[in-house]
Amino acid sequence: MQKPMGKPHKPTVAVVKFASCDGCQLTLLNCEEELLALADRIEFAHFAEASSDLRPGPYDLAIVEGSISTPKDLHRIVELRAQSKKLITIGACATAGGVQALRNFADYEEFKKAVYASPEMIESLAESSPIAQHVQVDFELRGCPVDKHQLIEVVLAMGSGRRPKTSTECVCQPCKRRGTVCVVVAQKKACLGPVTQAGCGAICPAYDRGCYACFGPASQTNMQALSEGLLLNQMSNTQAAMFLQSFHPASPEFQGESRRLEESPRRLWQLQPPSRS
Amino acid sequence: MSQPRSIRVPILTRVEGEGALNIRLCGSRIEQIELNIYEPPRFFEALLRGRPIEDVADITSRICGICPIAYQVTAVQALETILGIRIPEPIAALRRLVYCAEWIESHVLHIHLLHAPDFFDCHSGIELARKFPDQVKRGLKLKQLGNRILEVLGGRAIHPINIAIGGFYRLPKTSQLTDLIPELQKALQESIDAARWLGNLPFPDFTAPYHYVSLIDADRYPIESGRVAIGPDQTIGLEIFETHFQEFQVPHSTALQSKFLGTDGASTEYFVGPMARLYHNQERLGPQAKRLADELRFDARRCNPYQSILARAIEVVHAFEEALRIVQALQDGRLGGLAPRVSSEPHAGIGMSATEAPRGLIFHRYQIDDVGNVVFAKIVPPTSQNQARIEADLRLLLEQIHRDSDPSIALACERLVRCYDPCISCSTHFLKVNIQRE
Numbered sequence: 001m002q003k004p005m006g007k008p009h010k011p012t013v014a015v016v017k018f019a020s021c022d023g024c025q026l027t028l029l030n031c032e033e034e035l036l037a038l039a040d041r042i043e044f045a046h047f048a049e050a051s052s053d054l055r056p057g058p059y060d061l062a063i064v065e066g067s068i069s070t071p072k073d074l075h076r077i078v079e080l081r082a083q084s085k086k087l088i089t090i091g092a093c094a095t096a097g098g099v100q101a102l103r104n105f106a107d108y109e110e111f112k113k114a115v116y117a118s119p120e121m122i123e124s125l126a127e128s129s130p131i132a133q134h135v136q137v138d139f140e141l142r143g144c145p146v147d148k149h150q151l152i153e154v155v156l157a158m159g160s161g162r163r164p165k166t167s168t169e170c171v172c173q174p175c176k177r178r179g180t181v182c183v184v185v186a187q188k189k190a191c192l193g194p195v196t197q198a199g200c201g202a203i204c205p206a207y208d209r210g211c212y213a214c215f216g217p218a219s220q221t222n223m224q225a226l227s228e229g230l231l232l233n234q235m236s237n238t239q240a241a242m243f244l245q246s247f248h249p250a251s252p253e254f255q256g257e258s259r260r261l262e263e264s265p266r267r268l269w270q271l272q273p274p275s276r277s
Numbered sequence: 278m279s280q281p282r283s284i285r286v287p288i289l290t291r292v293e294g295e296g297a298l299n300i301r302l303c304g305s306r307i308e309q310i311e312l313n314i315y316e317p318p319r320f321f322e323a324l325l326r327g328r329p330i331e332d333v334a335d336i337t338s339r340i341c342g343i344c345p346i347a348y349q350v351t352a353v354q355a356l357e358t359i360l361g362i363r364i365p366e367p368i369a370a371l372r373r374l375v376y377c378a379e380w381i382e383s384h385v386l387h388i389h390l391l392h393a394p395d396f397f398d399c400h401s402g403i404e405l406a407r408k409f410p411d412q413v414k415r416g417l418k419l420k421q422l423g424n425r426i427l428e429v430l431g432g433r434a435i436h437p438i439n440i441a442i443g444g445f446y447r448l449p450k451t452s453q454l455t456d457l458i459p460e461l462q463k464a465l466q467e468s469i470d471a472a473r474w475l476g477n478l479p480f481p482d483f484t485a486p487y488h489y490v491s492l493i494d495a496d497r498y499p500i501e502s503g504r505v506a507i508g509p510d511q512t513i514g515l516e517i518f519e520t521h522f523q524e525f526q527v528p529h530s531t532a533l534q535s536k537f538l539g540t541d542g543a544s545t546e547y548f549v550g551p552m553a554r555l556y557h558n559q560e561r562l563g564p565q566a567k568r569l570a571d572e573l574r575f576d577a578r579r580c581n582p583y584q585s586i587l588a589r590a591i592e593v594v595h596a597f598e599e600a601l602r603i604v605q606a607l608q609d610g611r612l613g614g615l616a617p618r619v620s621s622e623p624h625a626g627i628g629m630s631a632t633e634a635p636r637g638l639i640f641h642r643y644q645i646d647d648v649g650n651v652v653f654a655k656i657v658p659p660t661s662q663n664q665a666r667i668e669a670d671l672r673l674l675l676e677q678i679h680r681d682s683d684p685s686i687a688l689a690c691e692r693l694v695r696c697y698d699p700c701i702s703c704s705t706h707f708l709k710v711n712i713q714r715e
Contacts, residue, residue: 019317022293023342023435032417039403051401052290069317099339100319111323145435203432207447
C-alpha cells in the first residue's frame with residue numbers, strides 16, 4: 001500500500017508473543033470493525049498473527065503477550081525493550097507468568113518427563129515469569145484474556161502519551177452494580193471476587209459460579225482475610241492454595257498466600273463454619 | 278541455480294503461535310524439511326495432575342485462545358463418561374450451539390484475516406479490507422455474531438466461563454436465544470455470499486495423497502461426537518484411538534507429532550480438519566451448505582489444500598444453519614425448569630472424548646481418583662496431528678518449485694502452511710522459514 005503523504009505520524013506498534021495461548025492478541029482481532037478504525041490511528045509495524053509485513057524496530061509501542069519461559073525468550077524480551085519507546089504487557093501470562101507458571105510450584109524435571117519422551121530435547125526454563133521481572137514495563141493490562149474495551153483504551157492512551165483509564169477496584173464492585181446476588185452469601189460458593197481486579201465485567205457470579213481470579217489480584221487485597229473468612233470454611237488448606245494457584249500463580253499476592261496456606265500444617269480457620277441455612 | 282544458497286525468512290506469519298521452517302536444498306535434492314515448532318512448551322498435561330476435575334475445562338481452555346470451546350467441551354465430555362453422566366437433550370443442543378459459534382468465529386477469522394490475503398497479494402486482512410471493504414466487513418460481522426453466541430452461552434468469547442461438567446453453570450433464557458434468530462437468518466445468507474466470493478479464487482494446482490481422518494456421527498455432520506473414520510468405509514471407537522494414532526517426539530518441535538498406524542503395521546501421515554470432515558461427511562451437511570458445496574463444485578477428493586478456504590466457508594454456512602435449527606427448536610421453552618447441570622459424585626475411572634475442533638479432530642483422555650482429582654491427562658490437538666502431513670506436503674511442493682528464487686520459495690511454503698490454519702499455540706506451537714542451499 002502507498003503511504004499517504006503529509007499526514008501526521010501514526011505511532012508504530014509491535015505486537016509480540018511469548019509463551020501464551022494467543023487469546024490476548026486475538027482480542028485485538030476480535031475488535032472487528034473497531035480494529036479497522038484502530039488501524040487508521042496506529043501503524044501495526046510488526047503483528048505476526050495478523051500481517052506478513054513485518055518491519056524492524058524501533059517502535060513507539062510494544063504490546064507484549066506471554067510469559068518468559070525459555071532461554072531464547074529472555075534475550076528476545078531484552079532486545080524488544082531496547083527497540084521500543086513504551087512497552088506494555090497484556091494478559092495474565094505477561095503480567096503474572098500465566099497458568100504455565102504452575103510449574104514454578106512443581107518439580108520441573110518431572111513435568112518435562114511427564115509430557116515428553118525425550119525431555120533432554122526441550123529447551124525451556126524451570127520457571128515461567130512475568131515480563132516485568134526482566135525489563136521495565138510501562139503499563140500492565142490484566143486479564144485472562146484481557147477485556148477488549150480496556151485493550152483499545154490502553155492502546156489509544158499509550159499511543160497518544162496519556163495514562164490509560166482502567167479500573168483498579170475489585171470484582172465485587174462491578175458485580176454489585178450488575179445486580180448479581182452475591183454467590184458467597186446466597187449460595188455459599190467459594191469466590192475470589194473480593195481480591196480480584198475488576199475488568200471482566202464480573203461475569204462468573206452472573207453465571208452462578210464463584211470468581212476464579214482470571215484478572216489477577218486487585219490493587220489492595222487482604223488475602224489472609226479472604227482465605228480464613230471465605231475459603232477455609234469450605235475447603236482444606238491444600239484446596240484453598242490450589243484455588244489461588246490458577247491463572248496468576250506467579251503474582252506476589254496469590255503466590256504468597258497459597259504458599260502460606262500450603263505450609264500451614266492444618267486448617268487455619270478454627271471457628272465453627274457459618275450455618276448453611 | 279545449483280549454487281549453494283542459504284535463505285532465512287524470519288517468522289511465519291498469520292498463523293497462531295510461533296515456529297520456523299527449515300529447508301536445506303542441494304541442487305534439486307531436498308535434504309531436509311522440518312516444521313520447527315519452537316513455541317515454548319507449557320506442560321498442560323503435567324500441570325493438570327492433582328487438580329480437581331472442575332478445573333479441567335478452565336485450564337485446558339488456556340491451551341488456545343482461538344478454540345477454547347473445543348478444549349472445554351472435549352474435556353467435560355471425557356470426564357462425564359467417567360462419572361456416568363448423561364446430558365439431557367436440550368443441554369446437549371446448547372453444547373452443539375456453542376461449538377457452532379466457535380467454528381464460526383475461528384473459520385471466519387482464518388478465511389478473512391489470515392488466509393484470503395494470500396489470494397489477493399495482501400499482507401494482512403487490514404490491507405485486504407482496503408481493497409475489499411464490503412467483503413471484509415461482512416466477514417467481521419459474521420465473526421461478531423459467532424462471538425455474540427459465545428458470549429450468551431459462555432459468558433465471553435475468549436475463554437468462556439460457563440461450560441461445566443454435567444452441563445452449564447447457568448442456562449440462557451429462551452428469549453436470549455430467540456433474540457438471535459433474525460440475526461442468524463441474515464448471517465446465513467451473508468455466509469453464503471461470502472463463500473461465493475471465494476468460489477472463483479485462483480487456486481494453485483497442487484494435490485497430495487491425503488489420508489483423511491475425521492469423526493462420523495450417524496446422520497449428522499460431526500461436531501461434538503462420533504466415531505473416528507479412518508478410511509472410506511471404516512470407523513473405529515475411541516477405545517482403540519490410541520492404538521491407531523500414535524504420538525511421537527521429534528527433535529525440531531516442542532509439539533508431539535502423530536501418525537496413523539494401520540492394521541498392517543504401516544504408519545502414515547494423516548490429515549484432520551475441514552477438508553477431512555467434508556471428505557467423510559459432505560452428504561450430511563445442512564441443505565443450504567450442501568447446495569452451496571455442489572454449486573461451488575467443492576470436492577475434498579481433489580486433495581488440494583488451497584481449497585481448504587472453501588471447506589471452511591462451507592462449514593461456516595453449515596454452522597449458521599445448525600445454530601438456527603437449534604435455536605428455533607429451543608423456542609418451545611423446553612429449557613425452562615431444567616437444571617443447568619446434572620450433578621454427580623466423583624469416583625475413580627478413565628474416560629475419553631473426541632470432538633471436531635475448528636482445525637480438526639481433538640482427543641482427550643483423563644484418569645481421575647476417588648475424590649475427583651486428575652491423575653493423568655492426555656491431549657491430542659489437531660495441529661500436532663497435521664504436522665507430519667504439512668512436512669510431507671512441503672516436500673511435494675518443493676519438488677515442483679525448487680528452481681524458483683529463495684524469496685518465492687519461502688513465500689510459497691508459507692502460503693501452503695497457512696492452508697492448514699495451523700494453531701501452534703495448540704500444538705505447543707510455530708514459524709520461521711530457514712532455507713539452506715548447498
